[in-house]
Each structure stands twice: as structure tokens, then as C-alpha cells.
Amino acid sequence: MLKFGRLRKLRPLLGARKSNFSQKTNVETKIVELPVGKVKGKHQIGNTGHGFYSFEGIPYGKPPIGKLRFCLPQPAEPWTGKVLDCLKERAVPVQQEDREPDTVTTIGSEDCLYLNVFTKHFDSGKPLPVLVYIHGGGFKTGGATRTKYGPDYLMREDIVYAQFSYRLCVMGFLSMSNAKLGVPGNAGLHDTVLALRWIKQYISHFNGDPENITIMGTSAGAASVHFMMCLPEACGLFHRAIMMSGGMTCPWVHVPNTDTLSCRLANEKGYRGKMTEECVLEFLRSQPAEDLVQNKLFGSRELIFGHLYPFVPTLEHHDGSEGLLKRPFLQLMRDAWAKNVPLLLGGTSFEGLIMYPYSKLNNGHILNLLKEEPTLVLPYDLYRTLSVRELTERAAQLVRFHFGPRQIHTNNIVQLLDLFSYKLFWHGIHRIVLSRLAFAEAPTYLYRFDFDSSQHNLMRINLCGGDIRRGVCHADELGYIFPRELKFRNELNAPECLTINRLVGILTAFAKTGDPNCAETKPEEWKPVTKKTPFHAMNISYDLTFDRLFEEEGLQVWNKLYDNDKRLLYGG
Incomplete structure (x- = not known):
């Protein structure tokens, strides 16, 4: 039995897409009293017919502007004696808008440390x-917005749902090696820790259980979840974790040569003074944030290695007490505090479709580069350490697996995306699975999202248009967790409604109990991975099947690149 109701009733209900995400005209407000001040929210009826209360635009940090730009966040000032109007969300963090790679627009505000x-x-x-x-959003785009991450589907269940914005791009991840400057880097991760502390401290005032908190993220959000599981500063702030299509081990999380980025950015923006960190920092603080987030410091070679954006989490280069990332990422994984935190993680069946716009740039320049230098297919950590002979041999293994016996050809777009x-x-x-099996005590559940809808897999549709009409792209599952504005039609069909129901059931069951098994997964039994079954996962398609990952053969090929060395693979 679907908790949304019968499918024939659910379908037209979800088909009525309202841009304001609410069907209620007379607003019923509610005031919640916090130790830091009062907040006024409102009761709403979401587009699935379920009621809930919303409190949007609650400050958890001081505006990171002026001298606080690039610095670690400070808690928001109390507003004791006042009622803060929290009836609508605040602007997303300042960012280059997420459009085609060759389109440049800027949205958002530098004053962005708010939660809903x-x-x-x-x-x-x-x-x-x-x-x-x-x-x-690759630590470059996104924000706490209902347009993309609204509560309507989740509010069928008895839960509290929270979201927050954190600083992005250079505003959140500029790093300076001089400890006296107070810019150790990773301000965006510090924002996340501060937001989670706020939620832990105050969520009980919204009827939330501070001893039953699950953090969930997609892509860079999943990497943030992974960091929080490893950082002692986040210890005890949550009790379960969900990582969707990302983690610290993904190459776009950790890029090389970050110590020169501040000078390179200043130079790109017209700075011609002394190349000292003090002078460069003063210059960058004088520039409009809208200009700073528009930068082109990376090219095709970086993209091939998966280094998508320059300003991301990085190891900190000084011994200041306020730093977060002081040890290599694999070591952080090995020593993670969250060994007793249940984890649900997985990805989509064709993650690489997200790279389709980049594969078309400059008449397929990436494929031409790979054809000229096949060793670029290798992971960067191997590319920079192996001998020439080893590079050639191991690259040949990957080329053979992904491109076949004909080697790399400029028409191999699908193979490149694979x-x-x-x-x-x-x-x-x-x-991450291997690391958890080696070091964690709590269960780890693995999934593969493979629901291929021709009209509602919105990420693929937005990125690939009519060029690629099938395949489940990176972040395609989000359209089945959060309501989205549909550009191409007004209704969801029965399988799409069923998929929404399944994902909401899985995620909220895990949030409640640490186990994703629920009414929506029956009769399949979802078992945690074990050392004997590291590739067993729940495949979420038109049907649910618990079986071996389709990607198992390919992952074994990739493991062999590291000689199956546990230390190299996961810090064993």
C-alpha cells in the first residue's frame, strides 16, 4: 500500500505543479522561541497534499563579508527580544550559475549562512x-533552496527536514599558508560543521530529536557528508549518514597544486602587485564577489583527471589549531570517528553523462587529447607516480576495457562518458565501501539507481538534450526525492510515482532506524555489504533487485591499477 495513497490518486496530484510549492492561500503562522531569539514560520500544504511547518532563512553564522570574507565562520548574533521573519528562503551563496560551460552569469549573495x-x-x-x-554542485554551485530541494515529498513522513547553504568556490575554499592571515582554507566545510552544531543544539525546538539526526548529501554534498564522518570536529553531531554519488575519494574533491591558486586568481583578475599572500589577500577582498566566482583556472587536462573546479576542499598547509584537513584523505578515512554510524551509499547507472557538455567543447578536444596521450585515462595519483612503462601498461588496460580493441577514436563519446x-x-x-569493510563496525548499505525515465530524469535531459535520450545521469535520482518544475509535461506516470514512493520510503526508513529495508523495498531483502559480498547492492529500477553490481567487472579492473594494494586503495 502506497503511503501517498493509490497511484490513480497520486498521479494527478503530483501533476499539479505549482511554482510556489504550496496550495494554501491563507497563511497560518507559527512562532518558535529559541534561546537565541524567536522565529516566525508558516504552515503549508505541499503539492502532495501533506501539511507541514516551514521556517526559512534562519541565520546560523554571521554574514561572511568585509574582513570576514574567506575566514572561518562565526556564530550568528542572537536576536533576543525580537521575532525573526522566516517566511521565505534567503538568496543562495554567490556563484556562477549552473548552465552550459560556455555561459557566464552570476547569482546569489555573499551573505549566505542561513538554514531552513x-x-x-x-x-x-x-x-x-x-x-x-x-x-x-561541485563546491561551486547550489544552495538551500526549495526550487531544487523542497520538502514536499519527504513530508509524507513524520520527520523534521533541514537544509543549509555554505560558502562556495573561492569564497568558501580559498587557502592561505600564512597562519597569521586567518584563511587556512575549507571555510565551506567549517560552515557545514557550524550548521550541524546549530541543528544539534536547536532542532528540539522544532520537534526534532537531537539524538536521531541523519545527514544526507548528493555529489559534493555526499563528499561533505564523508568529511563530516571523518572529522573529529563533527563527532556526535549526527547518527546516520547517506552519501549519494560522491565522497572524499572522488578526484573532483581533491585537486593538486592548490598553493598557487590564490596568486593565479589574483593575476587573472588584474592584480599586478607583489605576489605575497598578504597583498594578494588584500586585493581579493577588494574585488566584487561576483567577479571572483567567475574564473577559468582549469582546462581540458584537469577535466580528464576529474579535477573539475579549482576551489574545493584541500589539505591545510600550516599548523593552526583551527584547521580541519591536516592529514591525507585516506588517513582521515581510516581514522574516522563514525565507525559506528550506519551508512547508505551508492550512485546512478550512468554517472558519466554529467560530463557530456564538456565532452563536446572545442569539437571534442578531450577525446583528441586522450587519443594523443592515452595515459591520461589513469587516475592522477597513479599518473604522477608510475614509471613510463607502468603508465603505458596500465593505461592500456583501461583503454581496452572502456574503449575496446579499436582503441580511442574521436567518435567514442559514449565510451568516454563510461x-x-x-x-x-x-x-x-x-x-569507500572497502574502507568501511576494513575499519567500520556499523553496517554499510549499497545501492545503484537505475530508473530510466525518458521524461523525468531531469539531469540527463538538461545536460544532454535530445542527443542522448536514455541513461541515468549523475543526480537524476533527485527528481524523485524533491519536487521539480517540469518544463516538458504536467504529469508523472505510474512508475515515476512509484519510484518517488520507494526513494522516500528508503531514505526516511534509514533516517528513522539506520536500516533502509521498509514496506517499499519488499519482498527484496537489502543486506549490508560484507567482506565476501562487497559488490552486492539494491538495484533501484522499474523493479527492485538485490544483486551484484553491474559495475563489478569494471571496478575490479580499476582495483588492479593499484595492484589491489589496500594501502593505496583505501588507506589500509
């Missing part, structure tokens, strides 16, 4: 489980 809380009700017999979503599926996502996910 949605609660089903305040009159339950006991506090509700809390689900916190950390948005993705390579990116493993290189940018699936092998990183697999390395």
Missing part, C-alpha cells in the same frame, strides 16, 4: 527523526 527547517508537526508524542540535506562514470564516481564509491 521543515517539520511535519509539533504535537507528536515523541520528537521526530531529523534528516539534514547537504546540497551538491570512463568518467568509473573515474569520477564509481571507483571512489567502491573505495
Whole structure:
């Protein structure tokens, strides 16, 4: 039985897409009193017919502007004695808008440290489980917005749902080696820690259970979840974790040569003074944020290695007490505090479709580069350490697996995207599984999202248009977790509604109990991975099947690149 109701009733209900995400005209407000001040929210009826309370635009940090630009966040000032109007969300962090790679526009605000809380009700017999979503976007785009990550589907269940914005791009990940400057880097991750502390401290006032918090993220959000599982500063702030299509082990999370980025950015923006960190920092603080987030410091070679954007989490180069990332990522994984935190993780069946716009740039320049220098198919950590003979031999293994006996050809777009599926996502996910099996005590559940809709897999549609009409792209599952504006039609069909129901059931069941098995997964039994079954996963398609990963053969090929060395693969 579907908790949304019968499919014949659900379908037209979901087909009525309203841009304001609410069907209620008379607003019923509610005031919640926090130790830091009062907040006013409102009751709404979402587009699935379920009611909930929303409190949007609650500050958790001081505006990171002026002298606070690039610095670690500070808690928001209390507003004791006042009622803060939290009836609508705040602007997303300043960013280059997520459009085609050759289109440049800027949106958002530098004043962005706000969060949103949605609660089903305040009159339950006991506090509700809390689900916190950390948005993705490559640490370059995104924000706490209902347009992409609204609560409507999730609010069928008795939970509290929270989301927050954190600083992006250079605003969130500029790093300076001089400890006296107070810019150690990773300010965006510090924002995340601060937001989670706020939620842990105050969520009980919204009927949330501070002892039952699950953090969930997609792509860069999943990597943030992974960082939080490893960083002592986040210890105890949550109790379960969901990582969707990302992690610390993905190459776009950790790029090389970050110590020169500040000078390169300043030079690109016209700076011609002394190349000292003090002078460069003063210059960057004088520039409009809208200009700084528009930068072109990386090219095709970086893209091939999966280094998509320059300003991402990085190891910190000084010994300041305020730093977060002081040890190599594999070591952080090995020593993670969250060994007793249940984890649900996985990816989509054709992650690499997200790279299709880049594969078309400059008449397929990436494929031409690979044809000229096949060793670029290798992971960067191997590319920079292996001998010439080893590079050639191991690259040949990957080329043979992904491109076949004909080697690389300029028409091999689909094969290139398949390579990116493993290189940018699936092998990183697999390395996390191996790390958990070696060091964690709590269960790890693996999934593969393979629901291929011709009209509702919105990420593929937006990125590939009519060129590629099938395949489940990176982040395609989000359209089945959060309501989206549909450009191409007004209704969801029965399988799409069923998929929404399944994902909401799986995610909220895991948030409540640490186990994704629920009414929507029956009769399949979803078992955690074991050392004997590291490739067993729930395949979520038109039907649910618990079986071996389709990607198992390819992941074994990628493991052999590292000689199956546990230390190299996952810090063993």
C-alpha cells in the first residue's frame, strides 16, 4: 500500500505543479522561541497534499563579508527580544550559475549562512527523526533552496527536514599558508560543521530529536557528508549518514597544486602587485564577489583527471589549531570517528553523462587529447607516480576495457562518458565501501539507481538534450526525492510515482532506524555489504533487485591499477 495513497490518486496530484510549492492561500503562522531569539514560520500544504511547518532563512553564522570574507565562520548574533521573519528562503551563496560551460552569469549573495527547517508537526508524542540535506554542485554551485530541494515529498513522513547553504568556490575554499592571515582554507566545510552544531543544539525546538539526526548529501554534498564522518570536529553531531554519488575519494574533491591558486586568481583578475599572500589577500577582498566566482583556472587536462573546479576542499598547509584537513584523505578515512554510524551509499547507472557538455567543447578536444596521450585515462595519483612503462601498461588496460580493441577514436563519446562514470564516481564509491569493510563496525548499505525515465530524469535531459535520450545521469535520482518544475509535461506516470514512493520510503526508513529495508523495498531483502559480498547492492529500477553490481567487472579492473594494494586503495 502506497503511503501517498493509490497511484490513480497520486498521479494527478503530483501533476499539479505549482511554482510556489504550496496550495494554501491563507497563511497560518507559527512562532518558535529559541534561546537565541524567536522565529516566525508558516504552515503549508505541499503539492502532495501533506501539511507541514516551514521556517526559512534562519541565520546560523554571521554574514561572511568585509574582513570576514574567506575566514572561518562565526556564530550568528542572537536576536533576543525580537521575532525573526522566516517566511521565505534567503538568496543562495554567490556563484556562477549552473548552465552550459560556455555561459557566464552570476547569482546569489555573499551573505549566505542561513538554514531552513521543515517539520511535519509539533504535537507528536515523541520528537521526530531529523534528516539534514547537504546540497551538491561541485563546491561551486547550489544552495538551500526549495526550487531544487523542497520538502514536499519527504513530508509524507513524520520527520523534521533541514537544509543549509555554505560558502562556495573561492569564497568558501580559498587557502592561505600564512597562519597569521586567518584563511587556512575549507571555510565551506567549517560552515557545514557550524550548521550541524546549530541543528544539534536547536532542532528540539522544532520537534526534532537531537539524538536521531541523519545527514544526507548528493555529489559534493555526499563528499561533505564523508568529511563530516571523518572529522573529529563533527563527532556526535549526527547518527546516520547517506552519501549519494560522491565522497572524499572522488578526484573532483581533491585537486593538486592548490598553493598557487590564490596568486593565479589574483593575476587573472588584474592584480599586478607583489605576489605575497598578504597583498594578494588584500586585493581579493577588494574585488566584487561576483567577479571572483567567475574564473577559468582549469582546462581540458584537469577535466580528464576529474579535477573539475579549482576551489574545493584541500589539505591545510600550516599548523593552526583551527584547521580541519591536516592529514591525507585516506588517513582521515581510516581514522574516522563514525565507525559506528550506519551508512547508505551508492550512485546512478550512468554517472558519466554529467560530463557530456564538456565532452563536446572545442569539437571534442578531450577525446583528441586522450587519443594523443592515452595515459591520461589513469587516475592522477597513479599518473604522477608510475614509471613510463607502468603508465603505458596500465593505461592500456583501461583503454581496452572502456574503449575496446579499436582503441580511442574521436567518435567514442559514449565510451568516454563510461570512463568518467568509473573515474569520477564509481571507483571512489567502491573505495569507500572497502574502507568501511576494513575499519567500520556499523553496517554499510549499497545501492545503484537505475530508473530510466525518458521524461523525468531531469539531469540527463538538461545536460544532454535530445542527443542522448536514455541513461541515468549523475543526480537524476533527485527528481524523485524533491519536487521539480517540469518544463516538458504536467504529469508523472505510474512508475515515476512509484519510484518517488520507494526513494522516500528508503531514505526516511534509514533516517528513522539506520536500516533502509521498509514496506517499499519488499519482498527484496537489502543486506549490508560484507567482506565476501562487497559488490552486492539494491538495484533501484522499474523493479527492485538485490544483486551484484553491474559495475563489478569494471571496478575490479580499476582495483588492479593499484595492484589491489589496500594501502593505496583505501588507506589500509
